[in-house]
Amino acid sequence: MSIRTLSSREIYRNPWMKLREDQIERSNGTPGIYGVVEKDVSAIVIPIEGETIYLIEQFRYTIQQRCLELPQGGWETSDVDPEELARGELREETGLVASSMIHLGETWIAYGFTNQKQHVWLATGLTHAGTDPDPEEHDLELHTATVAEFEEMLVNGTIQDNCTLAAWAMYRLWKERQKESGK
Template identity: 80%
Template sequence: MSIRTLSSREVYRNPWLRLREDEIERSNGARGIYGVVDKEDCAVILPLEGDTVYLIEQFRYTIQQRALELPQGGWESADVDPEELARGELREETGLIADSMTYLGMLWIAYGFTRQKQHVYLATGLTPAGTDPDPEEHDLVLQTATVAEFEQMLLDGTIQDACTVAAWGLYKLWKEKQASAVAAQ
């Protein structure tokens, strides 16, 4: 291990996150402070039906603007089944339920400062069932785009959410592997 923790103290806590400050020593003997945000696991969901991608637009306080992204979020509790979480977030934010949830992988959201895993799911066989947003999600707007429109939004900067971009990358790799497996048969 190249960094050793000498001490750790919690600086702040709320229902969504914990902030700690760790006194560290690097392998070269240099000491320092490392700030870490601890958050529970979350999920990002790619709702895809035929050529239609379902997206959420919402105001993101940290950047003070509305953002377009795939549905995503967490439940602020440990030991939640990732698929249950993904199904719940899909329903809360889009009002859709999925016949099939395909696990595409796990990502660390921003491990330079936060310890939070994000599970990536492809949701298909979508059926409207009514939304159930959290109070903080009162301003969510459901939008749809064709795959070509969605990819153009990724390229032209309309969509700047790293989790959405990464989820699409995992999906494209998964889809390519599926096509290769079929071709090999």
């Protein structure tokens, strides 16, 4: 390892996250501090039917803006089944139920300061079943866009969520490989 942990202490905790501060020593002997946000696994879902993609708009407190993004979130528990989590987030936020869920992969949300992993899912065969939002999700708005409109929003900066962008890149690569393999 190029960095050795000398000590670690919890600074703050709430139901959604834990913040710890680690005293470290780099391989060259230089001391330092790392602040680490610990969060449980999350999921992001690409709900797509034909050329229609479903998006969520919500207020993001940290940047004081309403943001458009793919449905995503976590359940504040470390032992959740990733597909169950993805199906639950899809239902909570959009009111949609998917007959097919394909796991496209996993990403680290922002490993420069958090250890949160996010599972990326493709949801198809969608039916409306009614939303079930958490209290924190009181202001969610469901939007639809064509794939072309969605991609334009990624390019022109309407959508700036890195998780949405990463999930879409993963989907496009998966889709291209499906074409190449004849599936």
